[in-house]
Amino acid sequence: MVLLVILANLQTPIVQLLKCSSTLTIHQIFQLHAAILISPPSIDPNIPAVKLISAYTSHANDQQALLVFHHHHSNPNLIAWNSILKSLSSHNKWTQTLHYFNTLLLLDSSISPDEYTFTSVLKACAGLLVTKKGEKTHGMVLRRGHHSNLFIMNSLVDMYFKFRQVRVARLLFDEMCVKDVVSWNTLISGYCSTGDVIGARELFDVMVERSIVSWSAMIAGYTHSGDLDKARDLFDKMPERNVICWNAMIAGYTQNERYSDAIRLFREMQRPVESGRILTPNDVTLVCVLSACAHLGALDLGKWVHGFIKRKKMELNLFLGNALCDMYAKSGCIAEAKEIFHRMIHKDVVSWSIIISGLAMHGKAKEALVCFSDMRSMGINPNDITFLGVLSACTHAGLVEDGIRYFDLMCLEFEIPPKVEHYGCMVDLLSRAGRLEEAEGMIQTMKVAPNVVVWGALLGGCRIHSDIDRGQRVVERILELDPEHPGSYVYLYNAYSSAGRLEDAAACRLKMRSRQVVKTPACSWIEVNTTVYEFFMGDRSHPRIEQILEATRELSGKLRVVGYRPDTSVVSQSIDEEEKENALSMHSEKLAFAFGLISTSEGTLIRIVKNLRVCNDCHDWMKLASTAVNREIILRDRSRFHHFKDGSCSCNDYW
């Protein structure tokens, strides 16, 4: 308080303090702001205003920045205009940027926009893809003689790349008499963004002076085109690295579904390098890592990241909150996911979509639907992905009529054209409920071409409801699309076998072999002490495999006493019963469970993630096991969670 009184007497020292805005906390800025308000006005009110605006901008608070601007708006000078334009454009408030620029032109013809003004405006034009406005601004730049200004020319080149006008961008670049490293970097990232990674690499190779940005842009170019090896090669060769290049490489792995690699690289990032300097991960890094955790169900690491966020007192921004919420939901902790969700101050359509599909995965359809209506009453418009969550909630709970109603709501009221994914949900919903005729009818009349997944959903229904004729028809369709579709052969084989048509079954098996159909290998993961262990079906590579097998055998014996009967129909090899049972006990989820059992203390909840659907036999086995060894089991299969407790499963055997 004393400090405040002293400061209030003089504005100059306050302004001096505001200059080091990067080291100030947002609360200190608020205090300095208050001090300015109660102190006698300086000769030019623009000076403290500009400092305050940039201080708020560096803390991503463009609302406060606007407030300051309007408080001084009696006579803003060019610098004040420029700081507010920069504040808006750097926070992607592009429409507002253009609005303020137009106001500036209209209001005060004595102020002539300079390079700072134009760079903000061009960035906004690029962001909004308003080509006419962009070209008009380009003309204005030329008329005012700014065509030799590097800042402006670089922004122009970038803008034309965003407009996908590669020729214009290249022409501008070639005509620039002075180019700096930023001009080259803009060109590289421009070519990368249009998908021309080869062209970008040619530029990269001929560049004389490369900056860390050139390397990062090139790495991102490779990861976006899926070429992770080339990206990693460059990454390893970089002379120096900052957080952004690490993020680019880690994000590259997560976006290309290489989640374990992403986590491995993240751990490497935190190892002290030769220079002894450790890079601190920032919010972008953590978002990527959390996304990888979510996909792998790596709860321990995810929790560690959450702890890190708390320890560093990082702000839970929209991206981080969403990533954290999704990680918890996909790792089986729906309660924690809900808590994060409710604590988030700003939620967008992505946040709501995450919680809805999270609840859906956990079979909490009613709650998911309540969430959907809450979201609408908050005035947030659902998108196609939100509806995917809603429909999958209906599918997992068998709410056929609700599903049909939401599908119509999406098409008719929200005018969102259904994608093949939505039809996939609907066909699945109808097929499981035994409404196979309707499901097939939907495929025939749908507006987009059905894919293997859609037909596969119908095939699943044919299997459950033993409709062999339709099943055969569907298999033909599927094999037209994918002659090596493993599921079709397995389905046919099982259908023939159970109908006693052993010759057909054998023929099917031969065909499968001759076409070299490879079944996706079943795989389960379990995390023990922050390390993820991977088990494939029949996998004997784990160092403690003997103990693991011993544990499964012992447990299966125990389960037999309480009524477990191995369901050997799910084993597709024509071998004798005993071998079939052995094959069953080598299922990846059982191996993972047994490993969890022997390596965690009694009563610990066991979490398993599987890449395919849990098989019938394992599902029964897990139900009984949850009682026999008194463990809760949360198993995530490729589409949902199974929460086994006291002999039953949260999916009510509907999956």
Next chain:
DNA sequence: ATAGGGTTAG
């Protein structure tokens, strides 16, 4: 001024 981020059926 140029490089990095979250949700997507089975």
